[in-house]
Amino acid sequence: MTSVTETTGEDVSEGGRKTPWLLIGGGVAAAALIGGGTAAALIMGGGGDRPDSVLPGDIAAYAQIDLDPSAGQKVAAVRFFQGLDSEMDERLSNGEWREWVWEQIEKEGDVPSDVSFEEDIEPWLGDRAGVAVMGAGEGEEPVVAVALQVKDGDAALAFLDEHLADSSEEVGYYLESDYVVFSQADTLEAVRSAAEAGTLSDNENFTSDMEDLGEAGIVAMWADLAQADEFDPAALDPSLGMAQEELGMGAEQPEVTGRMAATVRLTADAIEMHGINRDLSYMAGMPAGGNADSLVTQLPADTAVAMSLENGDQMVQSLWDTYSEDYAEQLQQATDAAAEQGFVLPDDLKVVLGQSMTLAVGPGIVDAAMGMSQTDPSVPELPVIYRATTDTARAQELLNDNGVGAGVLVVREDDGTLSLGTDQAYVDAAVEGGGDTLGDSDLFTRAVAEADEAQSTFFVDAAPFEEYYLPEVTDEKARTALEKLAAVGMSTVAEENGDSHFTLRMVADEE
Structure with a gap:
């Protein structure tokens, strides 16, 4: 040497x-x-x-x-x-x-x-x-x-x-x-x-994680969270320590264990970041798997933006159980404060997320928002919808108790699934379908990996927004590249014992 x-x-x-x-x-x-x-x-x-x-x-x-x-x-x-x-x-x-x-x-x-x-x-x-x-x-x-x-x-x-x-x-x-x-x-x-x-x-953990990660692309990253958690952020950058104080983060934080790895690689039509989480302590009790009948895949194929969460009710209960012993006082304070507002924790949070939940925006959202009256006090009719397979009776009770039930929002209940929005036509079209769905969409499938197995997803179709943001991009090369961007998608798949993997994709237009 x-x-x-x-x-x-x-x-x-x-x-x-x-x-x-x-x-x-x-x-x-x-x-x-x-x-x-x-x-x-x-x-x-x-x-x-x-x-x-x-x-x-x-x-x-x-x-x-x-x-x-x-x-x-x-x-x-x-x-x-x-x-x-x-x-x-x-x-x-x-x-x-x-x-x-x-x-x-x-x-x-x-x-x-x-x-x-x-x-x-x-x-x-x-x-x-x-x-x-x-x-x-x-x-x-x-x-x-x-x-x-x-x-x-x-x-x-x-x-x-x-x-x-x-x-x-x-x-x-x-x-x-x-x-x-x-x-x-x-x-x-x-x-x-x-x-x-x-x-x-x-290092056996490193080699095992990199093997699980699959083909390493241009860039790859790996972290042992237990060791990283021991570092004082201020030792690397004093501003990080000040930020913690401003956020009210005390000296004692939950112990973090487990490992993370990720890589950036290319497919024929996308830049992809794929990552894995291994043995994360706070994920140990999380439900594994997604929902083949997830609400997000049932949305209209022309949906502009969508996000979803599967098994949210189980996830809330798991996190509540995980932190109930070490943070009993803080959770009790949150429970008491919620009770004063008419909420029961964690049960009502489980109702909000349900077994399957999705939020979606239709392709006409920008025009609808730009056309909103500045003087009309009524709720604007926007192509936005929230859907949850949940305890619909309790969900509607919560809405009515807080003055935002029927009459203020469009509310539908269909076989255990609650749908909310402000535009009756959009809500009905999203619920009743009749045409192609996101699950049928080639663009959604290319952007969102393993959507049928994912615990959470996020999707943006770039087309409905191009006419608004492209003229603002003055750099010709950047604008040319953005013109080729078709969609952005992300999914997270929960496995067993705190393991999971995620995929983020930026998908280009097909030639």
């Missing part, structure tokens, strides 16, 4: 510990790749071990960017971005991802003028990078380590020795296998010792 410790190059950060321009630039490039330049990254080819093979295994959080994903991901990138962004498509086809990344670094980082990407960086820069956050002991700042893949270790070290040698703030680095590992100089040995004791690739 080769060890080199040098000072940073030109400094561009403000406050706290400072970071060399090279690492800042790398972070900026990674963020840009995630946000909008993913396709450019996919054309490159590489190989070798991943960053988890050289970073410590006993950590709180990890993230990696992999610019050499599977062949299927590369094919998907070509299909997805073809016609979406002409400039990006050309650079993807020409393999100019490296030039694009360096341009982002030059825009955001204070890169020395004498550094040439083609001559100084490209010959040794690899395809992958990873960052790990590990604890340093009670009261100490978390330790951050970055692993950057290199094709030529000697050339990489020679460049770093030359360009990170003249700053007063120190950063340490060493070569391990085909990675240069960076950290602050005073934490470098702690990082190296921890990695020698066992790398992340040796």
Whole structure:
């Protein structure tokens, strides 16, 4: 193992510990790749071990960017971005991802003028990078380590020795296998010792979670929530500590256990973030599975916005039971306050959510809202509906007791399902159907993964809103990309014993 410790190059950060321009630039490039330049990254080819093979295994959080994903991901990138962004498509086809990344670094980082990407960086820069956050002991700042893949270790070290040698703030680095590992100089040995004791690739929880996650895309993340929960947010950013105080969050918070992992990947028609939760303590009693007859799939196919929750009544009871022992006083206070307003907790909250619940907005919502009278005191007729399979008698009693029952809202009860809205025609059409439903919609199916099994869903059809937001987008490239956006969808599927998985998709128009 080769060890080199040098000072940073030109400094561009403000406050706290400072970071060399090279690492800042790398972070900026990674963020840009995630946000909008993913396709450019996919054309490159590489190989070798991943960053988890050289970073410590006993950590709180990890993230990696992999610019050499599977062949299927590369094919998907070509299909997805073809016609979406002409400039990006050309650079993807020409393999100019490296030039694009360096341009982002030059825009955001204070890169020395004498550094040439083609001559100084490209010959040794690899395809992958990873960052790990590990604890340093009670009261100490978390330790951050970055692993950057290199094709030529000697050339990489020679460049770093030359360009990170003249700053007063120190950063340490060493070569391990085909990675240069960076950290602050005073934490470098702690990082190296921890990695020698066992790398992340040796961590069974990590490897199991990544296997469950499925194919890792361009970006992947993993966190051990129990370790992350031990960090004082103010150690990373003082404003986070102040925000906690402003929100009234005391020093004692519920203990969090479990793990989370997620990845960003491409399909032929969507950018997808897929994630898993494992052994989450507060999810242990949650009902598993969704509802094949969920109300959301019964909505009209032209629904503009929809969200749903299945087994909400069971979820409320599970959470109530979970926190009743440690937070008995707070729950009693909430119960007493609700009783003064005529509500019974948790039972009435279970009534509101029911066995299946959905909120939906029709495609004419913007026109209806814009046409609302500023002087008419009556409830406006908007294409909005709430539906819940629940104790309809108790639900209507709650509405009447609070003065918003029939006469103020459109109220329907159909075989144990309560429907509320302000537009009689829209409510009747949504309940009675007669045409295609969201469950039949190809767009909904492409955007919302596993809708029939999901415990919760969210869906937005972009088409009804395009004429209102597209003219406000002045950047031509951004507007062209947004014109291709067809829908956004998300679903969460509850499994067993606190496990679950979720999928978020941004779906492009079909050619």
